[in-house]
Amino acid sequence: MTDEPLLEVRDLKKHYPITQGILKKQVGSVKAVDGISFDIPRGETLGLVGESGCGKSTAATSIIQLEEPTAGEVIFNGEARDATETAADARHRNDVTEFDPAELKQFRRQAQMIFQDPSSSLDPRMRVGESIAEPLRIHGIEDKAARQEIARNLLDRVGLSRDDYHRFPHEFSGGQKQRISLARALVTNPELIVADEPVSALDVSVQAEILTLMKDIQAEFGLSILLISHDMAVVREICDRVAVMYLGEIVEIGETEELFRNPQHPYTQALLSSIPVPDPTVDRAGTTLSGDVPSPSNPPSGCRFHTRCPDVIQPEDYDFEQEHWRAVMDLRTRLAQRDIDIEAVREFVATERDGDVEPGSVSDDAAKAAIRDEFGIPESLQDGRAESVLADALERIVSDDLAGADELLSTEFETVCERDAPSLAETSPGHQSACHLDSPSATTDSVESAVSDD
Numbered sequence: 175m176t177d178e179p180l181l182e183v184r185d186l187k188k189h190y191p192i193t194q195g196i197l198k199k200q201v202g203s204v205k206a207v208d209g210i211s212f213d214i215p216r217g218e219t220l221g222l223v224g225e226s227g228c229g230k231s232t233a234a235t236s237i238i239q240l241e242e243p244t245a246g247e248v249i250f251n252g253e254a255r256d257a258t259e260t261a262a263d264a265r266h267r268n269d270v271t272e273f274d275p276a277e278l279k280q281f282r283r284q285a286q287m288i289f290q291d292p293s294s295s296l297d298p299r300m301r302v303g304e305s306i307a308e309p310l311r312i313h314g315i316e317d318k319a320a321r322q323e324i325a326r327n328l329l330d331r332v333g334l335s336r337d338d339y340h341r342f343p344h345e346f347s348g349g350q351k352q353r354i355s356l357a358r359a360l361v362t363n364p365e366l367i368v369a370d371e372p373v374s375a376l377d378v379s380v381q382a383e384i385l386t387l388m389k390d391i392q393a394e395f396g397l398s399i400l401l402i403s404h405d406m407a408v409v410r411e412i413c414d415r416v417a418v419m420y421l422g423e424i425v426e427i428g429e430t431e432e433l434f435r436n437p438q439h440p441y442t443q444a445l446l447s448s449i450p451v452p453d454p455t456v457d458r459a460g461t462t463l464s465g466d467v468p469s470p471s472n473p474p475s476g477c478r479f480h481t482r483c484p485d486v487i488q489p490e491d492y493d494f495e496q497e498h499w500r501a502v503m504d505l506r507t508r509l510a511q512r513d514i515d516i517e518a519v520r521e522f523v524a525t526e527r528d529g530d531v532e533p534g535s536v537s538d539d540a541a542k543a544a545i546r547d548e549f550g551i552p553e554s555l556q557d558g559r560a561e562s563v564l565a566d567a568l569e570r571i572v573s574d575d576l577a578g579a580d581e582l583l584s585t586e587f588e589t590v591c592e593r594d595a596p597s598l599a600e601t602s603p604g605h606q607s608a609c610h611l612d613s614p615s616a617t618t619d620s621v622e623s624a625v626s627d628d
């Protein structure tokens with residue numbers, strides 16, 4: 175046994191090229207995974223959570239080398255050969271991304287993956303026992319009777335019957351098929367299992383059974399598990415630590431209980447507030463996130479979450495109510511996308527508000543009021559100077575000068591959150607979050623400006 179983590183992921187990136195035309199010219203890239211780092215110690219389960227599309231599955235397939243990462247290191251079993259030994263180019267000798275085919279074959283025995291849809295790893299024409307035993311044959315165990323015996327034992331271990339060996343996948347329920355996938359993953363005696371949404375296709379009662387089975391097997395076999403899920407309740411069930419992903423990056427990582435008790439990042443707080451709380455006396459205020467998840471081909475500058483964050487930091491020298499500041503930021507985001515159609519606003523006011531008048535006769539003031547309404551911006555902001563900037567921007571919008579309005583608001587209402595990308599910083603031992611609210615340097619400016627204002 176060693177203290178070295180079983181798996182060390184360092185600045186892992188996976189970018190998919192976006193191509194155009196018959197010559198497939200690259201015109202951009204989808205930054206599905208954009209520089210994530212974490213360790214999984216031996217015998218530990220790490221959960222990777224986040225909304226759909228944040229890059230969890232891509233992280234999994236890049237770690238397991240089903241896809242070639244764009245950059246970064248995946249060091250597996252670092253100590254087994256020599257943790258201190260590095261190759262000539264200073265990369266670690268156990269960097270899986272540099273493995274030759276023979277090393278990869280060995281790695282694939284030691285690191286197995288299970289998927290959301292268990293049918294995907296089971297051949298419908300093959301008896302389940304043969305499916306479970308198949309990896310043994312691929313890895314050179316010639317004795318058929320020995321392979322059968324191992325498969326039968328594993329069927330028994332995952333809560334099925336030894337006699338199920340001769341049955342076909344269609345004879346089993348979804349939960350039973352996931353048990354079979356687990357048996358198949360265990361057959362090569364792996365050290366790491368990467369489980370991508372292993373229970374999300376199952377009924378809630380079956381989910382609990384499979385999670386309990388994974389927990390038992392993890393303890394019995396001393397496995398490390400990377401559990402990928404969009405569901406905070408699932409990761410809480412079996413994970414020792416949790417990493418929260420947003421748009422290709424890890425925004426918070428920490429021990430499960432600590433992260434659930436004391437979430438630091440506003441995104442984690444929002445994910446947690448969406449879990450139903452069975453106890454009505456427990457108050458967990460629902461946090462609503464603005465807008466949609468931005469595209470990973472063009473992620474927002476600075477903190478990628480700033481276009482949706484309820485706690486986005488206010489610009490220096492202004493004093494908004496936070497809710498109104500968020501509303502103004504939503505207007506800014508839509509302006510930046512040129513996603514406001516002033517003619518459509520006038521038409522809306524004409525038909526919905528003014529009782530079917532001509533859109534051309536809708537006054538500028540009525541159009542401005544409709545825009546404020548749409549974004550939840552009050553008739554007048556409490557800070558007079560902020561109100562005067564906003565009024566000027568609205569004037570530009572109703573004159574169909576979206577670029578001018580965007581420029582004015584971007585200059586006047588710039589926030590540190592869009593300017594600088596926060597890095598992960600320790601907020602308590604073993605707990606890291608990437609948010610300017612936790613970073614002393616980011617708040618210093620505001621403090622200084624507040625002091626000089628006095």
Ligand SMILES: Nc1ncnc2c1ncn2[C@@H]1O[C@H](COP(=O)(O)OP(=O)(O)OP(=O)(O)O)[C@@H](O)[C@H]1O
Nearest residue numbers: 190204206225226227228229230231232233404470
């Ligand atoms: N082969 C590919 N080519 C281009 N873009 C891709 C490819 N695979 C995934 N993506 C994009 O990468 C981003 C991350 O996808 P990924 O499937 O890893 O997210 P996820 O968090 O696992 O979501 P889900 O739970 O919905 O699968 C998404 O925007 C997705 O559209």
